[in-house]
Amino acid sequence: METSDTGPQPQPAPRLRPGLLTFLGGVGTVTGSKFMVETDHARVLIDCGMFQGMAELRRRNWRPLPLDAADVHAVVLTHAHLDHCGYLPRLVKEGFHGHVVCTPNTARLAELVLRDSAHLLQEQAEHANYHGWSKHRPAQPLYDDKDVDRALSLFEPVPVGTETEITESTVLRLHHAGHILGSSWAHLTLEDGHTIAASGDLGRPVHPLLRPPEPFTGADVLLMESTYGNRHHDERGSRARFADALTRTLARGGTVVIPSFAVDRTEIVLHELAELRRAGRLPAAVPVFVDSPMALAALQIYRDAFAEQAPELRSGLTGDGGAALDPAPFTAARTVQESSAIQRSGMPSIIVSASGMATGGRVVHHLRRVLPDPRNTVLIVGFAALGTRARDLVDGARTLKMFGTYVPVRAEVVNVPGFSAHADAGEILDWLGSAPPPSATYLVHGEPEGSEALRDRIDRELGWTAVVPRSGERVLVQ
Numbered sequence: 001m002e003t004s005d006t007g008p009q010p011q012p013a014p015r016l017r018p019g020l021l022t023f024l025g026g027v028g029t030v031t032g033s034k035f036m037v038e039t040d041h042a043r044v045l046i047d048c049g050m051f052q053g054m055a056e057l058r059r060r061n062w063r064p065l066p067l068d069a070a071d072v073h074a075v076v077l078t079h080a081h082l083d084h085c086g087y088l089p090r091l092v093k094e095g096f097h098g099h100v101v102c103t104p105n106t107a108r109l110a111e112l113v114l115r116d117s118a119h120l121l122q123e124q125a126e127h128a129n130y131h132g133w134s135k136h137r138p139a140q141p142l143y144d145d146k147d148v149d150r151a152l153s154l155f156e157p158v159p160v161g162t163e164t165e166i167t168e169s170t171v172l173r174l175h176h177a178g179h180i181l182g183s184s185w186a187h188l189t190l191e192d193g194h195t196i197a198a199s200g201d202l203g204r205p206v207h208p209l210l211r212p213p214e215p216f217t218g219a220d221v222l223l224m225e226s227t228y229g230n231r232h233h234d235e236r237g238s239r240a241r242f243a244d245a246l247t248r249t250l251a252r253g254g255t256v257v258i259p260s261f262a263v264d265r266t267e268i269v270l271h272e273l274a275e276l277r278r279a280g281r282l283p284a285a286v287p288v289f290v291d292s293p294m295a296l297a298a299l300q301i302y303r304d305a306f307a308e309q310a311p312e313l314r315s316g317l318t319g320d321g322g323a324a325l326d327p328a329p330f331t332a333a334r335t336v337q338e339s340s341a342i343q344r345s346g347m348p349s350i351i352v353s354a355s356g357m358a359t360g361g362r363v364v365h366h367l368r369r370v371l372p373d374p375r376n377t378v379l380i381v382g383f384a385a386l387g388t389r390a391r392d393l394v395d396g397a398r399t400l401k402m403f404g405t406y407v408p409v410r411a412e413v414v415n416v417p418g419f420s421a422h423a424d425a426g427e428i429l430d431w432l433g434s435a436p437p438p439s440a441t442y443l444v445h446g447e448p449e450g451s452e453a454l455r456d457r458i459d460r461e462l463g464w465t466a467v468v469p470r471s472g473e474r475v476l477v478q
């Protein structure tokens with residue numbers, strides 16, 4: 001007797017559409033990182049950065065995104081720098097109400113960075129209204145304190161190294177990136193099983209405080225930063241140039257101003273100054289000032305991490321983190337009065353102040369004072385994007401516009417890119433190391449020369465398919 005199954009046949013599971021990746025920012029520029037990953041049931045934004053630098057780039061912050069912010073389920077933040085998290089309050093203002101996933105230290109630092117950003121944006125809008133130079137009347141900030149409060153309420157920190165289902169069938173795992181405290185690179189497993197990884201900003205194995213980045217372990221699609229894709233950092237040479245510039249300037253009775261990103265670069269600079277004090281190369285009589293409330297607040301978060309013995313910190317340092325960051329005597333300037341007192345003192349000193357690219361903040365006041373005097377030195381220790389005062393100085397500008405007037409540049413300008421917290425091309429290739437080749441590697445977060453040079457090296461040396469995407473381009477995750 002034959003049997004037959006006459007009941008309803010099981011239906012094959014509906015085929016899931018492949019993930020779709022859209023490059024919304026951080027393409028052709030080191031700012032505005034935003035990468036949208038969409039599947040049948042999930043929309044996840046990797047980083048939510050603000051465009052900075054040239055006016056044309058900054059205007060892009062005002063352009064509507066090609067998506068409904070309310071439809072985004074989750075935002076993954078790789079780290080707390082403004083070019084990776086600074087657009088978040090605007091996304092919230094536009095209707096985003098999903099959750100924001102990052103490491104606990106990124107959440108702590110992001111609060112600081114976003115509050116400071118709202119403050120600056122509000123100040124700029126007030127300034128524009130006062131002088132009447134905005135096309136919009138009255139000028140509005142991109143976002144304000146309330147938008148930041150709402151954004152912060154959406155944060156859901158997750159530890160590094162654990163798998164978390166951040167939205168329907170989308171699993172995230174964060175890995176240490178060694179770039180700044182809390183920084184991570186992200187690995188997402190999508191609904192159909194395909195994977196995408198984003199390097200965020202990749203740190204360096206020689207970071208004096210943080211452990212080296214965890215190696216890349218593979219993914220179908222990789223978003224690779226390329227800030228220094230065409231550069232080799234000369235570590236030893238940079239430290240010597242830094243120390244020599246200090247010695248030279250102090251010997252001629254000058255002051256050294258170091259424009260420094262408030263988060264991490266200030267810590268690296270303080271660590272170096274502390275080492276030079278210990279080695280006797282920085283005389284005890286020369287005061288070191290940190291003139292940036294935000295940098296000082298970030299410094300406290302670093303000190304807390306030392307106290308908690310955070311696993312991302314180098315093990316030799318956890319016991320005496322304070323000393324590692326304290327080139328005593330060092331004076332913190334929190335208030336405007338304390339900042340003005342530094343300016344009035346007139347004695348040779350070292351001033352570490354934000355912002356890092358001298359686009360705003362207290363460092364601009366210090367530059368206005370020190371630039372006309374050839375005894376002084378400005379030390380540029382980080383990446384200086386096109387269109388910023390720091391870049392103009394590196395490129396040899398003879399005058400610099402500040403507060404509506406031109407100031408002559410007679411001070412010495414020393415560029416020390418080796419102090420950067422970004423991996424150079426060789427370090428990136430080492431990080432990619434022995435991972436299986438992704439089906440595509442997209443070079444993002446770089447100016448065109450950096451991205452193209454890194455694409456060529458990945459193609460030539462690893463034989464991987466490497467592409468510099470166009471802004472707004474969409475590709476499949478397969």
Ligand SMILES: [Zn+2]
Pocket residue numbers: 079081179201
């Ligand atoms: Zn960064």
